[in-house]
Amino acid sequence: MYPVMLASMVGDTAKQFGVDWPHFIAQLVSFSIVCFLLYKFAYSRVLAMLADRRKTITEGLANAKTIKAELARTEADREVVLAQANTEAAALVQEARTVAARVKEQETQKAIAAAEQIMVKAREAAAREHERMLAELKREVGRLVVQTTATVTGKILTPQDQQRLTDETTLQIKPG
Numbered sequence: 001m002y003p004v005m006l007a008s009m010v011g012d013t014a015k016q017f018g019v020d021w022p023h024f025i026a027q028l029v030s031f032s033i034v035c036f037l038l039y040k041f042a043y044s045r046v047l048a049m050l051a052d053r054r055k056t057i058t059e060g061l062a063n064a065k066t067i068k069a070e071l072a073r074t075e076a077d078r079e080v081v082l083a084q085a086n087t088e089a090a091a092l093v094q095e096a097r098t099v100a101a102r103v104k105e106q107e108t109q110k111a112i113a114a115a116e117q118i119m120v121k122a123r124e125a126a127a128r129e130h131e132r133m134l135a136e137l138k139r140e141v142g143r144l145v146v147q148t149t150a151t152v153t154g155k156i157l158t159p160q161d162q163q164r165l166t167d168e169t170t171l172q173i174k175p176g
Helices: 002-017 021-153 159-172
Strands: none
Touching: 002 159
């Protein structure tokens, strides 16, 4: 009795609200078909696309973490390489300074040796010039003595007399 009463109550309420059962069932079947088709062709594809995007985002985050770790490792490697390059550069600069100091010392020694050679040659040249001038002076003094003697004595001196006077005068003139 209860189910019959419930059915009659539903039927009365439906009539009161103007429900037309054949149209209601047709609309229910149409709505079910539309829901099935939307689920089959649209909703499942949207869900699949969302799942793919979720997967892509997850992979992107994982790749970002991997790239970040790789970047950190690369940065550390770069720092190591830079430190090695700086150390090598400092060693090369120090070596260049050492070589430059050695070359400077060698060139200084060569310059000192060349200056000493120039001084020795200048002294030798001065000594030769001194000897040449002294010999020239002796000849000139001897000639003057011969000429003065000839003038004072009033006689013409022979070549033997002139040589004797020149030799005596040369012996009396002593160098330096």
